[in-house]
Amino acid sequence: MSDRPGDVVADLQNVGRVYRMGSELVHALRDFTFQFRSGEYWAIMGSSGSGKSTLLNxxxxxxxxxxxTYSVRGQEISGLNDNQLSVLRGRELGFIFQSYNLIPQLNVIDNILxxxxxxxxPIPNAKERAVELAERVGLQGRLDHRPSQLSGGQQQRVAIARSLINDPAMILADEATGNLDSKTAEEILELFDELHASGKTILLVTHEQEVGDRAQHLLRLKDGLIHEVRLAGEPAREEASA
Amino acid sequence: MIGLSLWKTVQLGISSLLLHKLRSFLTTLGVLFGVASVVAMLAVGEGASEKAQAQLRELGSRNVILRSIKPKQDNVSEEETRVLAYGLKRTDFDRIDETYPGVVRTVPVLTSPQEVRVSDLLCRPKVLCTTPEFLKVSGRIMADGHFLSQQDEASRSLVTVLGYDVARFLFPFERAVGQTVRIGEHYFEVIGVLVPRGPLGATASNPSSEAGGEVYVPLSTGRAYFGERQVTVRSGTFDIQEVQLHEIIVQAERDVDVPFVAAACRAMLSREHEDKDYEVMVPLELIMREKETQRIFNIVLGSIAGISLLVGGIGIMNVMLATVTERTREIGIRRALGARRRHIITQFLVETTVLSGCGGLLGVALGLLIPWIIERTADLQTVVSPIAAVLAFGISVLIGMIFGLYPAWRAAHMDPVEALRHE
Structure with missing residues (x-):
């Protein structure tokens, strides 16, 4: 299933997430209503404890x-059991983590797969597609390397290729450049720009302002609420304050 | 095409195990030694039992052997010379021979201690005075010449058949048949030589020493020339024993008749003999008893095997629980990337099964090697049972699955959020 630009891919309606910490209830996210649309590139920012990790989870x-309620490509997830949710994750969501999270026993191609x-x-011709993606993110000649034989930037490229393999509804990147030096980080961000240009939906969680500024739109959280929404070409719009 | 085939999972499991080679190897040791000890001990035990059974079978499974034994002396006699008469009587023999149903042959044996010489070679084998049917009852085979005949028995011929060892000793360089040997005070013509007993029954007989080996003469001849009295001179006193027959071998028609024949013999003897100066030996009963012993041995062994495999299984579970904790993050990644619980369960279950399977395989190999070494060094017979090896391997694999279940379940039920946050 592919979306036309502008279709809603992630629809959050009055979403709240409460944790119990001992006897105290922690409201990590309160009454959160937002829609992410196909082809958008969002940076999600906020200080620690603002709820951005909860939102990403x-x-x-x-x-x-x-x-x-939360729906992915129109599918409400509260009615899904653990198995269905797992299938949905694998199919509709691409994850990119700060610490790459590749599987050490597998080579580049198998990690992507x-x-x-x-x-x-499974999608047809997955292996050919994996090779194609690996080359697209710049891993030519390293297809049978293990993660331990790759630099941080290269490992993150593998993770990006892995997040694309099933052509998901959106790519969720959690501090994707956090562990990289500025030059490598810049390369990765360029890769994100390319992906955005090719129509991918990207939600990038970061606490670095420069990284956030590179995204198309910016969403800032504070204390579990939306603090600021800045759309491309528009001035920042302050939302509710706590 | 791609999918997650079992083979792919096994490959992945092996590569995960190879990341910690020493740990994986040590984990398998419990199962390895459990399986090895079972296979090896079973082989040794089975070998010993088989040997014992073969020895008993050599006595003849259809036979009931009655033997004279010297009764316990309650009153020590003051007399300087006395005659101790005991044991089986000729009348016992006649009764069994004439009246018992289900009996095909009855063979009397009288033993006499005599010296056997050829020129200056001397040995003291057992001299068995018996009838021609002994050959059939004992299952012995002639190596040369022929056994005692009815003619010899009837005419009290001075003829003898030598056991193989005796023949080799007395006639090392020539054919024994046709030669003359001196038994006691009389000269006998050698008419036959027996083949040695089977390798299993090789009772250590060394005729070059004082006693050992066997020599056969007709019963009538033995009675006429050696008599039934055996005189031993011991520190100035004569000890005279009088035994009419040392042994009666009763052969039943079929195996199923043996218990009845044995019971009848026992009943008759206990009626006729006041003292317990005889014993009844039933090889078939002994074989049964040996089999029963073997069965108990197998049960004990099985329990030990079960315990050691249990211990091995617990060892595997312990290590797998540690592995699951160690690989929490990997589990989280896999779950985030779409792995369902059953995928995680399969992954860890395959790993434990590969572990225990390798342990089982190595254990079987070691368990086959040990009997092989024992057989070559300790001169013990061993019998490796393929079923035991296959069974031990199968059980070790099963143990891996059972003990891998809990760690795998734990892994599959981790919260993905927590698992991903795990350092």
């Missing part, structure tokens, strides 16, 4: 909201 379907092997009806 919810968007990635590895966590469920305690209130409100991990989201494919867990699908019941």
């Amino acid at each position: 919810l968007l990635g379907c590895i966590d469920r909201p305690t209130s409100g 991990v989201p494919v092997v867990y699908q019941d009806d």
